[in-house]
Amino acid sequence: MTPPDSDFATDPQPTTPARVWATMQRGNARFVGGTPKHPRQDVETRATLANLQTPRAALFGCSDSRLAAEIIFDLGLGDLFVVRNAGQVVSDSALGSLEYAVEVLGVSLIVVLGHDSCGAVRAAIDSQLPGAAPLPGHIRGLVDQIVPAxxxxxxxxxxxxxxxxxxxxGAVGKAHLRATVGKLLESSEIISAAVADGRLGIVGANYRLAEGRAVAHVSIGDL
Incomplete structure (x- = not known):
């Protein structure tokens, strides 16, 4: 069994979706408690990873500056394959990146990470209120994907x-989080097949900005 305080550095074989997520939860608990290890951030790790990466999980999250993925989960170089955009909305580039993580890099877990007080969610709500002004540039196309929630x-x-x-x-953000997980499965045969085969799990989690805790709201696969 994995020791309670282990991370990807001290437990080098967390390959199942459940074990990877448990390791990430322990890292998040250290971050919340103010006792992070800051693992795998040294010169030796950097040199070892120069020619090869073997991340354990992919994280698809919002681009918000307060959601620094490796910090939140107390992980290090080479541990996470990170894909981010405002509001974590599914796009061709996001799908292609996540499919690469699953099919080529062999990650066991995709974490879809939303958060409270999300600016993209707020913009989506405001865009639907009476007298709303049109959104500029490409922002509208991004925000429109949150409107169904x-x-x-x-x-x-x-x-x-x-x-x-x-x-x-907050309710809109969680509904959008669930919809995003569903859209990943509907839009990608690679991702849905990996889940069906038991090789991949998906967790939809919401990050609480003040507390620092990532709380799972959706889980797909062997978790």
Whole structure:
């Protein structure tokens, strides 16, 4: 059994989805408690990884500056394959990157990480309120992918198509998190096949900014 305080440096064979996630949870607990190890961040590790990477998990998260993945989970160089964009919305580039992590790098786990007080979620809600101004540039295309989660929770709209009542932003964020996990499975045969084969698990987690804790809300596969 993996020791309670182990990480990817001291437990070099956490290959099952459940074991990888348990290791990440222990790292997050150290971060929350203010006792991080900062593993695998030394010169020797950097040199060892120069020609080869073998990450244990891929993380698909929001680009928010407060979600530094390796810090949150107290991991080091070479441990996570990280893909991020604002609002963790599924795109061709995100899918291709995650498929590379699964098919080529052989990760056992994908963590989809959202968070409270998400600016992209807030922008999506604001875009559906009465009198909302058009979003500039490519921001609209990104935010529009979060809108279905709003409609799921607050379907009632006025004659102009605006929301009658503003939904809770936290609830919208969690609904979007669940939808993102579902869309990964629906959009990628590589990811869905790996889950069906038992080689891959997916965790949808929400990060609490003030507390520092990543709380799982969705789990797919052998977890």
């Amino acid at each position: 709003i409609s799921q929770l607050s379907p009632e709209r006025d004659a102009e198509g605006a929301l009658v009542a503003e939904p809770d932003a």
